[in-house]
Amino acid sequence: MGTMGRSESGLKKGPWTPEEDDKLINYIQKHGHGSWRALPKLAGLNRCGKSCRLRWTNYLRPDIKRGKFSQDEEQTILNLHAILGNKWSAIATHLPGRTDNEIKNFWNTHLKKRLIQMGFDPMTHRPRTDIFSSLPGLLALKDLIENPEQAIRIQNEAARLNNYLTYILQPPPPSLGADLPSLALPPPPPPQENFFQDSIAFGHMPDLVTAGQNCSSDGSWITNTGDATSYRGAQMWPELHLDDSFFREIA
DNA sequence: AAGAGCGTCAACCGCAGGCGA
DNA sequence: ATCGCCTGCGGTTGACGCTCT
Numbered sequence: 001m002g003t004m005g006r007s008e009s010g011l012k013k014g015p016w017t018p019e020e021d022d023k024l025i026n027y028i029q030k031h032g033h034g035s036w037r038a039l040p041k042l043a044g045l046n047r048c049g050k051s052c053r054l055r056w057t058n059y060l061r062p063d064i065k066r067g068k069f070s071q072d073e074e075q076t077i078l079n080l081h082a083i084l085g086n087k088w089s090a091i092a093t094h095l096p097g098r099t100d101n102e103i104k105n106f107w108n109t110h111l112k113k114r115l116i117q118m119g120f121d122p123m124t125h126r127p128r129t130d131i132f133s134s135l136p137g138l139l140a141l142k143d144l145i146e147n148p149e150q151a152i153r154i155q156n157e158a159a160r161l162n163n164y165l166t167y168i169l170q171p172p173p174p175s176l177g178a179d180l181p182s183l184a185l186p187p188p189p190p191p192q193e194n195f196f197q198d199s200i201a202f203g204h205m206p207d208l209v210t211a212g213q214n215c216s217s218d219g220s221w222i223t224n225t226g227d228a229t230s231y232r233g234a235q236m237w238p239e240l241h242l243d244d245s246f247f248r249e250i251a
Numbered sequence: 252a253a254g255a256g257c258g259t260c261a262a263c264c265g266c267a268g269g270c271g272a
Numbered sequence: 273a274t275c276g277c278c279t280g281c282g283g284t285t286g287a288c289g290c291t292c293t
Contacts, residue, residue, distance in 0.1 A: 013262080013263075014261095014262075014263090014286095014287090015261070015262075015287080016261090016262090035278080036278075036279075037277085037278070037279095049278090049279095050263085050264095050278095050279085051262075051263080053279080053280090054261090054262065054263080055261090055262085057280095058261075058262085059261075059262095086282065086283090087281090087282090088281075088282065089280075089281060089282085100280090100281075100282085101260085101261080101262085101282095102260085104282075104283085105259075105260050105261085106260095108259095108260095108283095109258065109259055109260080110259095
């Protein structure tokens with residue numbers, strides 16, 4: 001940095017000194033922050049307003065909770081990230097005392113890596129389907145290329161399966177039974193045990209919370225925020241209110 | 252002992268959106 | 273309608289400290 005911590009305008013950049021922190025804290029305690037642009041001059045700081053705002057909101061604010069993230073907090077971040085993606089400020093509103101910057105850093109340096117190590121895609125929160133995990137499929141494809149008869153047989157199976165899926169995914173007709181398509185396939189299998197878990201946002205998610213700590217017996221998680229971020233698997237749906245602020249947020 | 256490599260996190264940058272003139 | 277100002281957000285950078293070789 002050729003400007004030695006000073007911007008073109010001569011304003012200081014880089015780490016804050018304790019003296020600067022004191023000036024900022026004292027000024028805001030007495031006057032509030034008001035206009036961030038005007039603040040540095042009024043507080044006697046040679047910084048831009050943006051730098052002051054950032055220092056205050058991410059570090060000096062009295063309600064900031066510092067220190068390690070608890071397992072509850074980790075789980076909450078993970079679950080909210082599965083719904084909200086990289087909406088750090090939205091996630092931060094559900095973690096009192098934590099800043100978006102802190103959460104973002106924690107995600108990038110800890111949780112993301114952990115998900116990758118566990119074989120999950122950190123963006124989709126689903127098991128990775130990259131080149132390595134799809135290797136068996138690619139090998140099967142190679143087999144098919146080398147065995148055209150097998151390929152035709154599987155193509156036919158795929159076509160029948162496609163018809164079948166199209167049928168079962170249709171909304172149910174007024175009267176069932178009489179007009180079933182003549183498919184040589186068994187009736188649709190009953191939903192599996194985890195059917196509803198898989199159809200909700202985090203049913204597939206790895207649980208980072210130690211067993212028994214915040215998990216209910218069915219393996220679903222419960223946060224202690226008491227709002228819509230809590231859930232108990234499929235049981236949550238009857239209680240879903242679309243006007244809930246959380247769901248408005250993610251809509 | 253030293254320096255290369257890596258992890259962490261505070262701080263910066265650029266952009267987008269809200270709002271008032 | 274549009275322009276400028278202000279704030280907030282998400283991505284990225286860079287300094288620092290720790291670990292490894």
